[in-house]
Amino acid sequence: MISGLLADGLADADVERLERVWGATDTNFVKLAELAGLDRSSAWRYLNLSGTDFTDCDLRGFDFTGADLSGCTGSNVIVDATTILDGAELDASIFELGAAAARIFEVHPELQREYRRIKGSYWTEQHNWVCDILSRKLAHPEARRTLALALYFDTKDGFVRRTILSWMVYRSGDFNEALGFLVRFLSEPGQDDEAIASAIIFLGSRYRRNEHAASLLFSIAEDPKRSLLIRTAAATAVLGNETTIRNLSRASALARDLESRTLDNMYIRMIAKQISQFHLLVVGEGKPRGGINFQDPIDEPALFRIVSGVWSARKEDEPRRVTTAFDAATLAELVPLVADCLRDLRNRGLRIRIEFDDTIVEAVVRQASPAARRKS
Amino acid sequence: MEQRPLKQGRPANAVADLLDVSSRLSGEPSGDRVMVATDVRVFPAIIHEPAGSLVTRRAILKLELSGLQISPGHRLGDVVKAPRTEEIKDTETASAKVAGSVEAAFAAGSASQPEVSAKVTAEAGGSIEKRRERSSTAIVEHAAVKAKGGNLWEIYDGGADLAAVYIQAESTLCHLERLGGSNRAAVTIEGYVCRRDLDFKPEKRFPPVINKEKVILAILASGLGTGVPGPMVKLSSQEFSDD
Numbered sequence: 001m002i003s004g005l006l007a008d009g010l011a012d013a014d015v016e017r018l019e020r021v022w023g024a025t026d027t028n029f030v031k032l033a034e035l036a037g038l039d040r041s042s043a044w045r046y047l048n049l050s051g052t053d054f055t056d057c058d059l060r061g062f063d064f065t066g067a068d069l070s071g072c073t074g075s076n077v078i079v080d081a082t083t084i085l086d087g088a089e090l091d092a093s094i095f096e097l098g099a100a101a102a103r104i105f106e107v108h109p110e111l112q113r114e115y116r117r118i119k120g121s122y123w124t125e126q127h128n129w130v131c132d133i134l135s136r137k138l139a140h141p142e143a144r145r146t147l148a149l150a151l152y153f154d155t156k157d158g159f160v161r162r163t164i165l166s167w168m169v170y171r172s173g174d175f176n177e178a179l180g181f182l183v184r185f186l187s188e189p190g191q192d193d194e195a196i197a198s199a200i201i202f203l204g205s206r207y208r209r210n211e212h213a214a215s216l217l218f219s220i221a222e223d224p225k226r227s228l229l230i231r232t233a234a235a236t237a238v239l240g241n242e243t244t245i246r247n248l249s250r251a252s253a254l255a256r257d258l259e260s261r262t263l264d265n266m267y268i269r270m271i272a273k274q275i276s277q278f279h280l281l282v283v284g285e286g287k288p289r290g291g292i293n294f295q296d297p298i299d300e301p302a303l304f305r306i307v308s309g310v311w312s313a314r315k316e317d318e319p320r321r322v323t324t325a326f327d328a329a330t331l332a333e334l335v336p337l338v339a340d341c342l343r344d345l346r347n348r349g350l351r352i353r354i355e356f357d358d359t360i361v362e363a364v365v366r367q368a369s370p371a372a373r374r375k376s
Numbered sequence: 377m378e379q380r381p382l383k384q385g386r387p388a389n390a391v392a393d394l395l396d397v398s399s400r401l402s403g404e405p406s407g408d409r410v411m412v413a414t415d416v417r418v419f420p421a422i423i424h425e426p427a428g429s430l431v432t433r434r435a436i437l438k439l440e441l442s443g444l445q446i447s448p449g450h451r452l453g454d455v456v457k458a459p460r461t462e463e464i465k466d467t468e469t470a471s472a473k474v475a476g477s478v479e480a481a482f483a484a485g486s487a488s489q490p491e492v493s494a495k496v497t498a499e500a501g502g503s504i505e506k507r508r509e510r511s512s513t514a515i516v517e518h519a520a521v522k523a524k525g526g527n528l529w530e531i532y533d534g535g536a537d538l539a540a541v542y543i544q545a546e547s548t549l550c551h552l553e554r555l556g557g558s559n560r561a562a563v564t565i566e567g568y569v570c571r572r573d574l575d576f577k578p579e580k581r582f583p584p585v586i587n588k589e590k591v592i593l594a595i596l597a598s599g600l601g602t603g604v605p606g607p608m609v610k611l612s613s614q615e616f617s618d619d
Contacts, residue, residue, distance in 0.1 A: 005393045006421035006430060006596070014599055015425065021591050022426035032591040043594045045605045046571035052590050066607055068572050 204237020
């Protein structure tokens with residue numbers, strides 16, 4: 001029994017155990033528990049274990065009576081009747097899915113056989129099974145969908161997991177459900193960043209008119225603890241959200257912090273879209289070319305490139321929309337229109353680096369004239 | 377019969393930096409009425425390796441009484457539900473509708489005496505709509521200390537980690553009165569934390585190592601009590617008796 005202050009009351013053996021666990025390189029829950037010499041049948045009762053990752057853990061014999069296991073994740077987790085979950089909080093945890101799956105197996109034993117077979121099969125078969133469940137009208141659709149979600153935690157294959165995830169985000173239709181799934185995914189330790197980034201993009205595009213989604217995406221993009229890949233994905237999604245225009249200063253800070261030309265351009269496009277179709281076209285230069293950003297100067301070659309980009313967008317990208325956006329019969333006629341448009345954006349407060357004056361605009365007009373182009 | 381005064385016992389706080397409960401009794405010379413004054417401090421308990429703290433979101437104070445009872449109405453943290461002010465506004469709108477039609481038909485019975493039939497229908501209707509609007513106001517105070525049944529007090533600050541002095545001796549915890557006919561009077565004041573509300577918070581939270589945090593929590597929690605752990609761990613006890 002500890003007496004007095006916690007730190008002073010710790011026995012040498014306890015201190016050693018604490019140091020051993022903290023310094024361990026393996027974060028497998030069971031291995032850490034064994035390293036700490038903790039008894040499976042008593043040490044975990046009534047504890048707050050929310051969010052624990054039980055990946056690759058054999059939890060047979062663990063007594064989690066009254067424990068808070070909400071949000072616990074993990075794949076390849078072994079649980080049986082000796083795993084005691086009496087009175088435990090299981091919200092949004094693998095145990096909740098496990099319990100739901102167990103109820104399904106009681107009613108439909110044939111699904112238990114099917115699930116066992118799929119769980120142990122090669123990823124291509126798992127993937128086909130998931131696609132069949134999600135797209136075709138098979139018997140017991142609700143039960144099968146629950147099993148498909150359970151497979152998310154039981155499979156190790158990223159592609160299968162992404163398929164399940166994309167279905168969650170795209171098809172469930174319930175924003176809160178999709179959000180809950182993403183938050184759980186984000187909090188799952190050891191999850192690969194690419195899968196998270198793609199989930200964020202899915203969520204962002206599915207809920208691009210939803211302000212709550214924008215709020216969540218902002219918080220992910222602004223979190224310095226997240227990897228650059230995840231932050232950039234969240235920023236991309238938030239800048240594509242239609243409600244972000246109400247939060248310009250935050251969006252601008254985000255684009256600046258992440259120092260990405262793509263994000264710069266998304267921000268600039270968001271502003272340009274509010275002004276006119278032509279502005280949007282100019283800053284996008286015809287989307288495939290990347291568009292203008294806050295970092296690269298717009299000098300003579302850049303201006304020419306932008307004008308050419310807009311001109312070819314007329315033919316290549318969206319002919320009907322582009323031809324109604326500006327009134328210029330030749331490339332040379334388009335040059336002053338583009339130059340004025342860029343100046344207008346700068347005058348409205350966008351800090352784009354315009355490094356051309358009237359002389360340069362005239363030079364670009366000459367460059368764009370049919371004679372000069374024939375010569376080149 | 378003259379009452380023997382209650383002797384003050386020393387508080388025993390197992391982890392004083394996490395939960396420190398210290399009480400004293402004072403009362404009238406006759407000893408019929410006793411006031412319990414208690415200090416309750418709940419703060420994160422710091423450990424150095426790994427650097428972090430053991431925190432709790434809830435603490436429980438319990439009085440075990442023998443030959444005594446808490447005087448009704450003298451209990452700190454009694455949450456009395458305030459009467460709700462409710463305003464009910466009735467709005468009535470009435471409308472009436474009358475519609476009628478006459479249909480006449482001539483059927484040719486014979487050329488000389490045509491049959492005539494007529495049907496008159498009339499509809500009349502009226503309606504009264506009654507709408508009731510109700511608004512109510514209730515003032516709810518969110519106190520961190522709440523007196524509960526069974527001589528218990530719960531300290532809970534909306535789920536936040538507790539880090540303050542929650543009860544001070546100046547505000548009396550409760551008044552006790554002797555039960556007639558008892559030949560012994562004793563009070564034990566106990567302080568508990570709920571295992572499920574304990575958490576280990578490392579100083580460095582990056583990179584996240586949730587599994588390590590939970591195992592560290594289990595090591596620390598196992599040091600707080602003996603035997604098979606139940607939902608609560610007793611960390612503090614102080615006894616007063618007239619023995």
